[in-house]
Amino acid sequence: MTERHIRREAVSDQLFAVLRDRILGGGLPPGSALTAERDLAAEFGVNRHAVREAVKRLQQARLVEVSHGGRTLVLDWRRSAGLELAVGIAASDGGPSVADLARDALEMRACIGADAARLCAIRCSEPAAEEIVEAAWRYARSGPDLADLGLADVAWWRLIVEGSANLAYLLAFNSLVDGTLPVADVPDDLRTAELLDVETHVRLAELIAARRSEAAERLARELLSRSVPATPRKVVR
Structure with a gap:
């Protein structure tokens, strides 16, 4: 049973928004490892290409980074993100109002x-x-x-x-x-x-x-x- 399925249009965008909200809301705290690609694909019923695209956007927003060991770690967005994240915060279910x-x-x-x-x-x-x-x-x-x-x-x-x-x-x-x-x-x-x-x-x-x-x-x-x-x-x- 998946926790939440993604609509088929703009799959990677929707997945990015879900993961962004988890990070902003504290569900994925700074320093924690982002859920593995295959597990995210299974959880949301999407292909791994959509997951990679969503994670790429998280990297561009400076919400995560890939460590030397290959794991994708969640960053402290209050220290790493730029002003463009304000758009995401305004649309987010978590984080500042x-x-x-x-x-x-x-x-x-x-x-x-x-x-x-x-x-x-x-x-x-x-x-x-x-x-x-x-x-x-x-x-x-x-x-x-x-x-x-x-x-x-x-x-x-x-x-x-x-x-x-x-x-x-x-x-x-x-x-x-x-x-x-x-x-x-x-x-x-x-x-x-x-x-x-x-x-x-x-x-x-x-x-x-x-x-x-x-x-x-x-x-x-x-x-x-x-x-x-x-x-x-x-x-x-």
């Missing part, structure tokens, strides 16, 4: 946005600075509908992040706004204080154009932090 991950992503957004504003004030060209100011005034005319403000806000911040000339920040920004991370699914009404503060958006744009990098950083952090939930988060050790 979507609410916790959304909070974490909003905190990251505030940190990246603040430093991007600082770097933008230092690095962006004069035409780019002028465009940021113009976009801020367009933002001021976008309300009061929160959905419209949300779209205008993303467009405005993209100019700032691009102006920072930091590729890592830009790629993280893309993940934050395109739905890869759950922050993109946070309801606009939870960001009301930030989105409706038109004056601060305009002021931040003016600080960037005036090359006042430290003031821009402080104001950006203050603005973005308004959307971070105030509820305490459990510390994971």
Whole structure:
């Protein structure tokens, strides 16, 4: 009797998701050996090629590694995995909750946005600075509908992040706004204080154009932090 059979479409993807959830949920703790290939094939009623493909994806996600003895060992994902795993965590049956991950992503957004504003004030060209100011005034005319403000806000911040000339920040920004991370699914009404503060958006744009990098950083952090939930988060050790 198998514990769980996999549907026939996208077999390796489904098996990867099951094994990922076991690792994230602690069913396969760090340092333990992953179930042998033949046993996984028997458990889920799939062929060994599907198992190998699933394990390959686990390796790419830095959830497991093949030891010198040939065994596949589970890694401590909190130490080995990258930001791309956040997608898996959001869809997982185990590990951190979507609410916790959304909070974490909003905190990251505030940190990246603040430093991007600082770097933008230092690095962006004069035409780019002028465009940021113009976009801020367009933002001021976008309300009061929160959905419209949300779209205008993303467009405005993209100019700032691009102006920072930091590729890592830009790629993280893309993940934050395109739905890869759950922050993109946070309801606009939870960001009301930030989105409706038109004056601060305009002021931040003016600080960037005036090359006042430290003031821009402080104001950006203050603005973005308004959307971070105030509820305490459990510390994971």
